[in-house]
Amino acid sequence: MRKRPGRRLPAICLFSAVLLLAAVCFSVWRSYHSLTVTTYRFPTDKAEGPVRLAVMSDLHEHVFGQDNAPLVEAVAEQRPDLILLCGDMLNAYSASSQNSTELVGALSKIAPVYYAWGNHELDYLAAGTSPLEEELVSAGATVLDRAWSDLDIHGTPLRLGGLY
Template sequence: MRAKQKQGRDGGLRRPAALALMLLLCLGAYLACGIWVSYFYPQVRTFQVQAEGLEAGVRLAVLSDLHDRRFGGDNAELVRLVEGQSPDLILLAGDILNGYSQGPDTLLELAEALTETAPVYFAWGNHELDYLAAGTSDLTAELSALGVTVLEESFVDLTVNGAELRLGGLYGYAFAMDDYNTCSPANMDPDTYAFLTRFQATGRYKIMVSHRPDSFIFGAASTTWDVDLVVSGHDHGGQVVLPFLGGLYGGDQGFFPTYIHGIYEKDGLTLAITSGLGTQKERLPRFADPPEIMVLDLIPA
């Protein structure tokens, strides 16, 4: 009789242990899957933007934050996915390489291949600026030789499908680094202030590729500058995406940022923020955050 009672107690102990082990295995599988998908399963996500004043539809493909990653030889998988979307323009929104990269091969191979699909425009991220400061190579000349247009505090006027666009690029903050992040000309960087003043002086639909969404969401920027659409990356969709909570971290926005991925409206300004394609090795791994090619369909409003 005692032996049977002991076996019953042992069986009772084994069941919670087996359940705990099963839960740990399920958690491990969930974490492994979340990381694997975030590194090896690029997705195309399409968003519609109501574009007031636009006379015809325009499709944009946006790539950001590759950080020297490769999806297939010479990034053939990315090129194939972009080509399949038949974009009118391709926007590279910065951090395609790393500031410490030994050379620009990954970036140049991708950019050259993309030019066969549509015109390519490149706006610097912080890593391109670090790369240029290190003097590793002259990215502007190298990209220009491939037919890529580099936009850094500069813009071009385009007519696409009959739609008149002004497309610009700006890495810096669109406000002054004073106590209130004002847009006072006395406090702002004079070159940035002059560029934004010139940029907004048009009746065309105005698109600014600005690597950091932070450049336009803080202070008086969104209420001061007449920009229709800001296209950004930088924050990697929050890097780690938690159930019900969203992206964990977003640059200047800190933890659990508001402007992290997708389409947002702020004071009449539309922001399109991609979670990008990669990350730096020294950062937290991406989790539940698939690499993204963002496609923007600009719809005449």
Template sequence: MKQHKFLKITISLILLVALITVASIFLSYNVLTVRTFSYETDKAVDPVRAVVISDLHEHEFGKDNVKLVEKIREQEPDIILMVGDFVNQDSTESTVVVKLVEQLSKLAPVCYSLGNHEESYMAKTDWKFPKEIEKAGAHFLDKEYVDMDIRGTKLRIGGMFSYAFGADGKDSAAAAPEDVKKFLMDFQDTERLKIMMAHRPDSFIFGDAASVWDVDLVVSGHDHGGQVVVPFAGGVFGGDQGYFPKYVHGMYEKDRLHLFVSSGLGSANEPLPRVNNLPEVAVVEIEKSTQT
């Protein structure tokens, strides 16, 4: 009798855990959340409200992403930063992301940078992808930057998928490829507030890149917040960072730069689905530091 009761309790617990997991997976792909983060700078700025999105992976929140667009509209953004992986490497077309850019560009200036899936998609399917994104209304930035004046604040927005260091065994910034060094030296030569869109946080966290390059704020995605988020432990997977990565979601300080990492909006064909990990529209409030 006791064994029968124990078996019933065990089965009930297993079913409960399975139900909670299935519900968590569903929510992690379908229920948008908005999270707000603050970035303070000593530079002369008026408040700027930047929306950061990444890692859509061709997912749609309603037809033509109407729910995503409306959620972003509600945030009243001054600028929208799209930080890569909006297509999949095996996508056959770019209709989903092109329609999204067309809608978002009516809300605020849009900047778009490459992710690893765009790189593969362009190589396999559509090398004209950057022109399609620009025609839809965004600034497409890869080892390029654009200067903007927004609400009295002078910004320099750059985009770079490459690592900001080289493969010399020490991940030294000095060993970075010449085109990367040339771009970064040009990018940092300004008094404007410098924001770099780098899909992988890995691009600036290894070696001495964060102490060598003069970038105010790096915005990234790529790691999907760790894909599976364990309560009290955080995200599990972090690409080059390994398991339970340090730089996986939120605002960080590293050496001379700040780094913001979004948990993104979806995922592609990962070994595990997103779990306990709501798709994120991130708002980064850029403000003048109040510290004296």
């Protein structure tokens, strides 16, 4: 009995599609569960010395390990002068701000923390779930909502603003 060559092609295509889908799913899972530190350097004549910023956004309540310890350790290793949280640290439908406020509390022991709203914070505030700004300030953050702070980092003046 002779095999028909036309039957192998659909099976190969199906196997390839399943393999591709598995690779995409693994990549998404890995990006959601792995912690990555990326360093950027911006040389300028306007700074008296280096200004080190740790910038995070879009955690959407994701917790890395027990109490975010791996995340907090990774930030501490960078020895930042300021920690900037640029929104979407929680979800619009979050039951509370506990994950975000606990993270702010841990990070504020490393360096001053500045927090700006993302669309999820605005939706969370609109839902009236909790007094988010008060909770973040109590945890140690300066919330910049259509506001700015003038700072001096190692002799370098810096104006830091927050605007959704």
